[in-house]
Amino acid sequence: MKFKASFTDDGISLLDKRFLPAIDKVGRVCHVYLTPTHAMLLHNLLGSTGPEGDGPQCVAQFAKDLLFREYNVSSRDGNRVAFSVDVALLHRAIRSALAVHAQSPADGDAPAAIQVKLVNKQTPGSRSAAPFLTFETKGARSAVVQDVPISKPLSRSDVARLQDALDAAQELPETLVQVPDLQQLQNLVDRLKNIGDLLSVTVTQYGDLHLQVSTSLVTVGSEFKRLRILGARANAPVVDQNVSATIRMEMAVERGEALSVQVSMKHLVKSLQCHLAKPDCTFYVLLPMVLA
Structure with missing residues (x-):
């Protein structure tokens, strides 16, 4: 499975200023759920993304064009990818990326878009590769690569469970x-x-x-x-x-x-x-x- 995208300025600002602070108050961990048309942050839909399994559920759903300029996601499961991540670590990486991105380029050109992708890396002291959500940012005086640890991507059956829970959570009463x-x-x-x-x-x-x-x-x-x-x-x-x-x-x-x-x-x-x-x-x- 693969995921690589470039943020829009409005999209990453929405995450930084509004949605990640709100989700962080609800729970420490959330699922990132990526489909061909939407990117979502989901808390507690499976009851296993935090210690408060019986607590409130949270669904933040974005059209891919709102968050990303370029967006590529692929998998054998209908091009759907899901994994869990620590909300505070994700927010910290985005804030750091924005700080570097705010540096004005020396030649006056617009700064390059903040990129994000899924990677497997072997960290020092480990015997096997682990999955990360990697942010790449270039500023006038520096370029920063940040690796946010994530869970192993959900299996096909768990993605199906997540989709069923999402459908149920979005059913509206009369x-x-x-x-x-x-x-x-x-x-x-x-x-x-x-x-x-x-x-x-x-x-x-x-x-x-x-x-x-x-x-x-x-x-x-x-x-x-x-x-x-x-x-x-x-x-x-x-x-x-x-x-x-x-x-x-x-x-x-x-x-x-x-x-x-x-x-x-x-x-x-x-x-x-x-x-x-x-x-x-x-x-x-x-x-x-x-x-x-």
């Missing part, structure tokens, strides 16, 4: 509710996490998002109402204003107009680090037993 302010939601969850370890999350088909944490001594929650909805929706019933938000959510669930789940506060806090990617919009949906 109703999506847009969160108006991701930073505001994160601040709320940061306050609630000091109360309990489990958070009840309810999403309705009339655009309500309800968050609640309960202990034997106290119940604290917050509600976002009349949010933007994509997909199936329903008209909110006229109810007595004295009915509590908790009762209204329970009634909505009974009518089949809402779903409610309990999630780990620790996992939700990690998933909200997606704000570091500076998304244009964020939607919350509920699947049976799963917060997506």
Whole structure:
């Protein structure tokens, strides 16, 4: 199998400034998944890319032309290649490459593109070659080659498992509710996490998002109402204003107009680090037993 590509300026900047910082907050290790049309960073889809196998999943998918000027990937498995890598090491290599790349060439020409490729190298003290993701960068005064250690590329069966998990993770339910302010939601969850370890999350088909944490001594929650909805929706019933938000959510669930789940506060806090990617919009949906 082979992989060699040259980054676009916008593509490597997106990785450096947005997506790698966000993924690093979610988990230490991710899969890099390369196909003929897309490059992806995937965390925890197989439950084996980090110690928190039951933690949040993360999918960052890019069209190849967004990240790369030139892009060549080949394998016997439909030209698909996947491997795992330490996110912090990958980010460090990209930042170093950008620092060298920023040096102005002496003759005023545009700097050469940052290249990346898969290689097998035998390191000092080892008896066999090991796989690396190698970055090659040329500046005005220096040229730098950086080798980032990676796992052995996934087998055909593991790539199939990864693709099946990716397809499942991208299945959308009937109703999506847009969160108006991701930073505001994160601040709320940061306050609630000091109360309990489990958070009840309810999403309705009339655009309500309800968050609640309960202990034997106290119940604290917050509600976002009349949010933007994509997909199936329903008209909110006229109810007595004295009915509590908790009762209204329970009634909505009974009518089949809402779903409610309990999630780990620790996992939700990690998933909200997606704000570091500076998304244009964020939607919350509920699947049976799963917060997506």
